[in-house]
Amino acid sequence: MYSSKQISKGSFFLPKLKRFNPLITIVRRAISPVKLTPEEWIKVIKPAEPIVELHGISKQFGGVQALRGVDFQLFPAEVHALVGENGAGKSTLVKILAGIHRPDEGSLKVDGKAIELRSPTQAQSLGIAVVQQEPMLFPDLDVAENVFMARQPRDRFGRIDWKRMYREVDQLLASLDVSFSSHTPVQGLSIAEQQLVEIAKALSIQARVLVLDEPTAALSAHEVDELFAIVKQLRERGVAILFVSHRLDEVFAIADRLTVFRDGTHIITTPVSQITTEETIKHMVGRELSNFFPKGEAEIGEVVLEVRHLTRPGVFADVNFQLHRGEILGFAGLMGAGRTEVARVLFGIDQAANGEIWLKGKQVRIRSPQQAMNYGIAYVPEDRHQQGLIMNFSIATNITLSILQKVSHLGLINPNQEQQIAQEYANQLSIRTSGIGQLVNALSGGNQQKVVLSKWLATNPSVLILDEPTRGIDVGAKAEVHRITSDLASRGLAIILISSELPEVLAMADRVVVLHEGSISGTFTRSEATQERVMFAATGQDR
Amino acid sequence: MTTTSQDVERTRQRSHVNQARLISRVSRVRESGLLIALIFIIIVVGIQAPRFLSVDNFVQILLSVAILAIVAVGETLVVLTRNVDLSVGSMVGFTAFVTAYFFKELPGINLLLGILLGCALGLILGIVNGLIVSFGRVPAIVATLGTLYAYRGLVFITAANTTSQVNASDVPAGYLALATTQILGIPALILIAAIIAIIVGYFLRSSHAGRQLYAIGSNPDAANVIGIRKERLVFGAFAASGLLCGLAGVLWGARYATVDATNATGLELQVIAAVVVGGVNIFGGSGTILGAVLGAIVLGTVENALNILNISQFWLQALYGAAIIGAVVLDALITRWLQRTILARRKKA
Amino acid sequence: GGSATGGSGGSTPSTGTGSGSLNITFVPKQINNPYFDTAASGGQQAAKDLNGQFKQVGPSSANAAAQVPFITSLTQQHVSAIVISGDDPNAVAPSLKQAMAQGIKVVSYDADVAPDARNIFVNQADSEQIGRSEVDLLAQQINSTGQIAVLSAASTAANQNTWIGFMKQELAAKYPKMQLVKVAYGNDDDQTSFNQTLALLQQYPNLKGIISPTTVGIAAAGRALESVHKGGQVALTGLGTPNQLRQYVKDGTIKGFELWNPANLGYLAYYVAGLLAQGKIKGNVGETFTAGKLGSFTIAANNVVLLGPPTVFNSANIDQFNF
């Protein structure tokens, strides 16, 4: 692959460039000692055709249409932001660029040549570096090897040159100003740190197209600054950067142009200078924010659940909050903030080291999910496919899985009763299906989520914990989930709503608890809670 | 940026340095731990029976584990990729028998040719395993459990249609000499095993393919994403295991001279014990050749000690079982403790 | 190979017992074992002489349980007689009784089974004689002094244990200066026997001799002695086949060992079974009969027929034998 001498020189020259390519001159110039200002860059670039050009790309997963004939262009030396709600299709596009997914339809051009991206290696060899949304690393190996795996520098005998590898990785890490070394084993790095390793990896292949899928989601403010510094540096060198993010403030801080996706369709592409945050959000959700989330009226009752000084070393510490009857308590925070971990402890999957949990005035120890269920706690987990459902069970068997006792006598299951109960909830939550005998893996994301909800409502809980309940489900289903949630609250359920989608929390929650690196960094009432304040608390900045 | 977050960074820095040290220390623990165990055994037994401490005895121990070590090296390659090869015993048995028979039928034949034949046969058997596992998508445990019996069946059929047993007098002295000759005063068997261990260890350390074996075992999906050819490498690992079993078989025939259809039965247990005791993670991703070889030596030493101390050999198999479980349990506890400390350290920062 | 045997086996439904075509099957402890194969060759010889059929079936590894299915299926085939070397005298007894109940004659050879589970036991050699003579053999080589050890087969093997019993008696009676320091078990497995021999040499540095009353064991022991260059220094004797041990006798690792002729054993066993099946003998104690080339025999107490004294092989005569 790449002889890594070039890296050591620190230049970002890309050997795999096609010959006879006008761009080559540009990049040559870019890495030549003569530094060009961004302005000069724009001059050089604009006439050039886009590095990457997508045309009429569609992609479908089972039932879900992730992308519908989207067009998209990426120019050298631009930072291009891609925004959209969860499930808008951003990551799908990214994965197509990375050569992980192949589009069902549409064409992809690199340097104006039509290309079939067959594999990640091929994408890399074209100079496309991708930082996935979820880090994909080798826990048993150290940082350096993770960065260079399958591309380790070799000496003239073809042996791996460890010295040089560590040296070069350390250089990369230095430029990222991270807190770990090239020798640190990846097992034990936080998600944020793993994300940084991924970025180092991307930089190491001297990309001219760098794709970052929500890179900042898990980063601390400081790390974000470092990252942006690097992004700017790369832009100066003529690298094209695709930047996927939910954080509009960042987008407006760094991006030159901006593209909005909604439900897998391309809505608009425009220079950031010519659009406002409000307009962008409008494009993203397709409606006015105000009337988007149905907000049921529920009167807040007595305290149902109280948590005091709850601590799980290494994950979260000294968490305190109260949850009332009929209340929706929003949990905001960055990915990895520890929200899910708190929920897991409340549901008895993990054990807290210390702290107290009080249910309806009685202190309780929750050692297992069964116990939690007996106490009337229900947990809709964040990962539908892995934790929520048995994918090749039918709708009915999934719904009754949590209440097998109810539908069985002397340990034997009563099929009629099972069917009947399942049908009941399928109707109540209007799950669209050919019948409750259908396998859930054939359902759309939204309907799958409704099956999970049914499963937990069937236990008729008094405390319902929803972890990212609308992640990756389409707008319609989303609205329904919100409707269901709020009238569950009005029926007197106490609900904890964990969501990475700020607008959702702000609109749904009566109160918002914000976690940052495992401790509560702010609690706001509906009236106090603004996008800005919550985001500040979530990123741990005091203000 | 506020001062507080700088402090945070600095403390995190520190915690991470500790972390790196901690983990690298623990990862070295297995080899060193094995060495300590070994020395401990030697001292204890030595006190009981001074005869145990003789150089000659240690040579004997090394001789008795040389073949086992060669097979364990191959097994390590497979285990690193999150697979397992249970058919090694049958592969060794098969090649041992065929090679010996070959020498019996063609006594005049070039020694090297015979050795190559054995290795080639082993390679073929390994390739079959590899095909079934990585292209037939049959879980390694099932596939090799199957070939364990299938290959053994082949040995019996071969024996039934040729000769039920090859005796010392049937094969050329040159072949038998493989196991007895000494080079520079060191028995050839030990040298061969050592050379192979060094070569493979070197391959694992300094070649792309070698590192990619670790990658596959550590996180198969990630390996796919960065375009590592999982199937090919796993296939290669099984093939290599077969090849080494072939060589081991050749040496087996030379060492034991009398070869019948049941030879090397149950070897797989010893091999897996050696590998697991040697600290090769049975879920792949981590472990070294040095570890595996040390594991074999430890087991050999224990066996030898049992005999020296005149303890019933009936304990041996139980001991292998205990060794396997002990090792796995130890690993589990270590990793658990490691993760806890790391999480704690990180979050304290 | 297998299918061929299958064809012949399946395609010849026998007409049960009584005179008429003899259809006799050997069930050794283990197939592909040179000792039993030699015995089988004798059986085939006898089959020719009695113009009967010979077949051999059995497990691929010595294991009592594994013998039973074969006995059952032979019972169903109504073979005229089963000739068996019982891996475990009692494990096979029930199914053998079942066979006898169906009128099938049962003759045990090499290793006896429960007396009520067979008509006649063809004994290769008197256990007492074997035990004692082997000690004598070794005594000659180490002029009756020093530590000796026994390398036996599977610790569960009945015949081995009886022999060892008599060895001990003989030692106690005649050789006070020889002491038996250990009985090691090689499980009739090359590797184990080999390692056990080495272990013996280490535990007892001044070990003078080893007796291995099993063909696998003695061969492995020979190889082990050779590999540590102790051939000749530590005397080795026991039961083995000339082909296996020719090498070691020639290079002096083994001065002498003994064995009855397995081929003759197989011959006699088949012959006895044949006569029983044809009703020519009843199998009662005291009956005498002639077994083809081997001459005449008498059925001794507990319906045992004794083959005769074992042959002693040494560098002088070994080349006259090929089995």
Place this chain on the structure above:
Amino acid sequence: MKRLRSLLFTWETLLVLLLLIGCVIGSILSPYFLSGFNLEYALPSNIMEIAIMALPMTMIIIAGEIDLSVASVLGLASVTLGFLWERGNPMWLAIGAALLVGVVAGYLNGLLVTKLALPSLVVTIGTLALYRGLAYVILGDQAVSNFPTAFTNLGFGTIPGTQFPWSVLIFATLVIIFAVILHFSRLGRQLYAMGNNKEAARFSGINVNRIKLILFVLSGGIAALAGIIFTSRFSSARPDNAVGFELDVVTVVLLGGVNIFGGRGSLLGVILAIFILGVLQNALSLVNISGDIQSLAIGLLLIFSVLGPNIARNIQAVIARRRFAVGSSKQA
């Protein structure tokens, strides 16, 4: 569920076919194959231990685990039985102790798997060696065989009026119990859930660890029971009893269409597979094909019992993908 059921259905019909073919070939090969004695006695009695151990194994594999130590537990139980009987303890005590040993052995497997979250595969490879070793330690160099006829009849005698051995009766009873548990009970449902997705099962309030523990204890106990039957059938307790049976047990379960990764499979399939194995062994030994070729056949059977469905599934997948592609392009 429909697709799953239909898939299983096809697999089981395939097994029925295989069984019939086996019987036809068997009866062609040997005139004795179809005899009552053969079908009622010889064929079943030789596979009953395997058949019995296959029942809990089915559950364990469906739940996504595996227990390779069963044959060793059988041996250990058998040896315990003999050891105690030889030392003049009453039979009932010896039998009780043997069963207890089995349960304890299973419990140890269970503990290692649940408490330390170790993979059952590794644990039971270890205990496979350990338990067998203990059997050798206990009974070292003897075999116990002087069992009372009352006891040996259990394994060797036949049900009055038939030629069926008693073990068939035990097996039949167990089959009914296991079938009910696996296919109609809460536990059964939970097993399938675990096999499909342990985490989701746990998140649904299923006590995964407790169930695992139960399974391994059950497996140990049943293996001990098999050990008792085995001992009485051969009236012989030896350390090497039933060496290598684990392969046959796993083979029949996989051949029965149970997915090695758990979550799919039915008891019916396994029962059919048991009979197929029985017919195979029986027919082969009827035509005097010795053990070696049988082990070859079984090994191949094991491989193909997984390879076959895999290939089938791949083909299905390809077809499905084609159909789907067509569909999607139509939509667009």
